[in-house]
Amino acid sequence: MRINIIRGQNQIGGSIIEVASDSTRILLDAGSELEETDPVAPPIDGLFSGNASFQAAFISHYHGDHIGLCDKILPGIPIFIGKAAGRVTNAARAYMGKPEYHFSGFYESEKPLIVGDMIVTPYLCDHSAFDAYMFHIACNGKTALYTGDFRSHGRKSFRALLKKLPQVDILITEGTTLTRPPTKPVTEVALEQQAFQILSEAEGPAFVLMAGTNIDRLVTVYKAARQAKRILLQDLYLAAISTAAGGCIPRPRDFFDVRVFTTTGADERYEQLRSYGDARIGKKFIVNQNFIMCVRPSMRTYLEKLTELKSFDNGVLLYSMWEGYKEHADMADFLNFMRGEGVKVISLHTSGHADGNTIDDLVEKVRPSVIIPVHTENSAWFSRYQGVAIIEDQVFSF
Ligand SMILES: [Zn+2]
Numbered sequence: 001m002r003i004n005i006i007r008g009q010n011q012i013g014g015s016i017i018e019v020a021s022d023s024t025r026i027l028l029d030a031g032s033e034l035e036e037t038d039p040v041a042p043p044i045d046g047l048f049s050g051n052a053s054f055q056a057a058f059i060s061h062y063h064g065d066h067i068g069l070c071d072k073i074l075p076g077i078p079i080f081i082g083k084a085a086g087r088v089t090n091a092a093r094a095y096m097g098k099p100e101y102h103f104s105g106f107y108e109s110e111k112p113l114i115v116g117d118m119i120v121t122p123y124l125c126d127h128s129a130f131d132a133y134m135f136h137i138a139c140n141g142k143t144a145l146y147t148g149d150f151r152s153h154g155r156k157s158f159r160a161l162l163k164k165l166p167q168v169d170i171l172i173t174e175g176t177t178l179t180r181p182p183t184k185p186v187t188e189v190a191l192e193q194q195a196f197q198i199l200s201e202a203e204g205p206a207f208v209l210m211a212g213t214n215i216d217r218l219v220t221v222y223k224a225a226r227q228a229k230r231i232l233l234q235d236l237y238l239a240a241i242s243t244a245a246g247g248c249i250p251r252p253r254d255f256f257d258v259r260v261f262t263t264t265g266a267d268e269r270y271e272q273l274r275s276y277g278d279a280r281i282g283k284k285f286i287v288n289q290n291f292i293m294c295v296r297p298s299m300r301t302y303l304e305k306l307t308e309l310k311s312f313d314n315g316v317l318l319y320s321m322w323e324g325y326k327e328h329a330d331m332a333d334f335l336n337f338m339r340g341e342g343v344k345v346i347s348l349h350t351s352g353h354a355d356g357n358t359i360d361d362l363v364e365k366v367r368p369s370v371i372i373p374v375h376t377e378n379s380a381w382f383s384r385y386q387g388v389a390i391i392e393d394q395v396f397s398f
């Protein structure tokens with residue numbers, strides 16, 4: 001087995017990993033660089049140019065730093081992703097007017113797939129992207145586990161996942177949080193309790209600013225809103241995503257206390273709105289409700305009109321994203337606008353990535369003899385594991 005970390009070593013994002021044997025080549029993730037708006041594929045012959053020489057590409061989850069180059073992969077190479085992840089990412093792209101990604105098929109958790117002389121087994125894990133997976137690869141008597149992005153403080157049981165994971169020779173693991181001082185991460189359930197507290201104490205309207213595709217967070221906000229007897233108002237973008245996620249994810253039509261609103265009168269948006277039937281709600285009705293509304297900086301004009309019908313005084317805005325986005329000019333302007341309307345901005349967020357203790361637990365369970373750190377700026381952290389070789393070379397064969 002040969003592992004080639006084409007990109008994503010000593011950096012966060014842009015993950016592109018090749019696993020090869022004498023007869024088979026597969027790809028794990030095809031990520032763009034973080035904050036790259038118009039992704040450019042690096043020159044990789046057989047993957048992005050020339051004749052296709054990979055037998056399959058497996059995408060761990062739909063964050064851009066893992067999927068952003070999947071439309072640049074040569075057409076002869078089949079691409080696989082989780083079924084719900086595929087629906088969510090294409091719903092988001094369709095809403096934004098971007099061409100949908102083409103997936104050749106969908107893998108399922110714990111169902112092995114045979115590609116040449118490799119057996120690839122996905123394992124569902126918890127992350128801030130919905131329907132995210134780790135990959136176990138077995139080839140000629142050797143085994144490797146690639147974690148993708150994961151955490152133990154979401155709603156899915158990490159203990160249950162650990163029980164399922166077999167021992168491996170090589171662990172390719174993310175270490176996103178390892179440059180930060182070690183702290184115990186806040187769980188999604190604890191966030192839900194905090195949000196409930198805030199929402200029940202707030203006298204005015206409530207708003208939440210979150211990544212539309214962070215489905216775990218949507219569940220957290222919905223559960224808190226429900227306990228605080230507020231309806232959840234999703235804009236058309238969020239409604240498209242929650243509807244694509246399906247299952248038990250709070251969405252208009254299937255949840256009586258989730259309603260959908262539009263911020264524009266554009267024709268195509270109106271057609272989308274109509275598809276939600278009685279779950280639609282307009283400004284005049286919104287103002288008579290006890291609600292929490294999903295908002296984004298682009299909704300400022302709409303919100304200005306809403307303030308003409310209802311004061312935002314004593315309102316709250318749950319800022320449920322990475323703190324760094326507050327530095328962006330449009331975000332800073334928006335938050336200042338909301339503050340000016342009498343809204344208190346409260347940060348309520350937790351990371352989508354594993355803390356050090358979680359990585360310790362994983363290493364203890366899968367007992368690798370080799371660790372290849374990826375998606376981290378602190379590979380040195382891994383030297384704590386005695387008797388384990390830490391590989392920082394791009395290519396590793398064994
Ligand atoms: Zn990532």
Ligand SMILES: [Zn+2]
Nearest residue numbers: 061063129149
């Ligand atoms: Zn991710």
